[in-house]
Amino acid sequence: MEHSRRRRATSLEERAQHRAAVEAQIIRGLHAANKTHGFDETHDPKKPITHFFQETHEGLVLFVIFFTQACRWMRCVGCTLPSTSALRHIDFGDIMDQTHSIFTEPDVLARADEIQKVIVSNQGSVLDEETFPTSALIHFVAKCNKHLPNMRVLTLESRPEYVDDIELDILARALEEGKTLTTLEIAVGVEVFDNDIRNLVFGKGLRLKTLDELVERLAKHGFRLKCYFMFKPVADAHMSREQAIQDIHEAIRYLSDLTDRIPGSIISIHLNPTYAARGTPLETAFLERKYTPPHLIDVVRAVRFGEDRGVPIFIGMNDEDLAVEGGSFIRPGDEALLPILNKFNKTQDYTLFKHLPG
Numbered sequence: 001m002e003h004s005r006r007r008r009a010t011s012l013e014e015r016a017q018h019r020a021a022v023e024a025q026i027i028r029g030l031h032a033a034n035k036t037h038g039f040d041e042t043h044d045p046k047k048p049i050t051h052f053f054q055e056t057h058e059g060l061v062l063f064v065i066f067f068t069q070a071c072r073w074m075r076c077v078g079c080t081l082p083s084t085s086a087l088r089h090i091d092f093g094d095i096m097d098q099t100h101s102i103f104t105e106p107d108v109l110a111r112a113d114e115i116q117k118v119i120v121s122n123q124g125s126v127l128d129e130e131t132f133p134t135s136a137l138i139h140f141v142a143k144c145n146k147h148l149p150n151m152r153v154l155t156l157e158s159r160p161e162y163v164d165d166i167e168l169d170i171l172a173r174a175l176e177e178g179k180t181l182t183t184l185e186i187a188v189g190v191e192v193f194d195n196d197i198r199n200l201v202f203g204k205g206l207r208l209k210t211l212d213e214l215v216e217r218l219a220k221h222g223f224r225l226k227c228y229f230m231f232k233p234v235a236d237a238h239m240s241r242e243q244a245i246q247d248i249h250e251a252i253r254y255l256s257d258l259t260d261r262i263p264g265s266i267i268s269i270h271l272n273p274t275y276a277a278r279g280t281p282l283e284t285a286f287l288e289r290k291y292t293p294p295h296l297i298d299v300v301r302a303v304r305f306g307e308d309r310g311v312p313i314f315i316g317m318n319d320e321d322l323a324v325e326g327g328s329f330i331r332p333g334d335e336a337l338l339p340i341l342n343k344f345n346k347t348q349d350y351t352l353f354k355h356l357p358g
């Protein structure tokens with residue numbers, strides 16, 4: 001895996017060489033996954049990609065997506081998120097300006113007292129110091145402390161290999177300075193539970209053992225883990241409708257057992273139905289009729305298994321405008337389901353599914 005920590009550059013020339021090597025690493029990953037998308041080199045580096053709000057069972061969530069250098073892993077075949085990032089390095093000063101811009105947004109200021117949770121993404125790994133400098137991350141935490149008096153959870157999206165104990169300690173100390181007690185949650189993309197599909201087909205490069213070890217480390221600090229899963233993220237030949245449902249059932253069972261096994265562990269699931277994203281092999285498969293996006297009712301069938309298993313589930317319903325035409329998981333006729341799923345996200349009330357088929 002190409003994720004080793006950076007040897008400190010001792011000259012500007014060495015730093016330039018290092019940055020060129022990181023760009024080459026990103027391009028290698030793109031080609032290895034047969035992805036054809038480009039990167040966004042025109043975005044204003046002083047502005048984040050976007051921010052939005054989510055209503056969840058944990059209260060109002062502010063979701064912030066920073067504009068940084070793209071994910072260094074890049075190899076996940078169905079993922080086109082890095083197409084909204086830059087190929088070049090984005091300076092820590094620019095990222096600090098993005099933070100400043102978030103905390104001048106009228107909607108953020110107006111709802112600041114209501115925000116209970118903040119999720120930080122950069123379409124990759126926020127804890128990868130190559131793409132998201134630690135100083136910029138600490139600056140963001142300080143601004144959250146200052147502006148969000150009721151923030152109870154700070155969630156950072158990252159691949160597990162970038163989660164190191166020193167950084168966790170520094171973040172924990174910074175969070176202690178806020179006006180309310182804030183816990184840290186690390187959000188990791190697992191995507192598929194089946195080992196072979198996850199690593200050999202999807203290209204995730206993640207072993208369950210790594211996840212187990214991360215849960216143990218987080219539990220020792222009193223921190224939480226959120227696992228992102230994608231619902232049916234590979235072509236029909238690799239995963240049928242029924243197998244997609246079973247895959248999430250297995251994931252729920254495994255994570256529920258893990259919380260029983262590791263004292264102090266707190267785990268939740270964020271389940272994203274997959275869409276055929278532009279510039280990925282899934283777009284090609286969709287156009288060749290070899291990939292059928294998941295049906296929302298199957299998502300319900302998958303989620304129902306979570307009842308009484310101690311693992312809260314949030315269903316993502318945003319295709320981030322990256323789906324090809326007709327390639328989304330929301331179809332005409334799904335209108336009645338959407339408010340039910342939104343309400344479930346807010347309440348975790350399984351009786352909402354009582355009258356649905358399944």
Ligand code: SF4
Nearest residue numbers: 071074076079123124
């Ligand atoms: S799923 Fe995550 S790790 Fe994989 S390419 Fe996308 S951003 Fe990178």
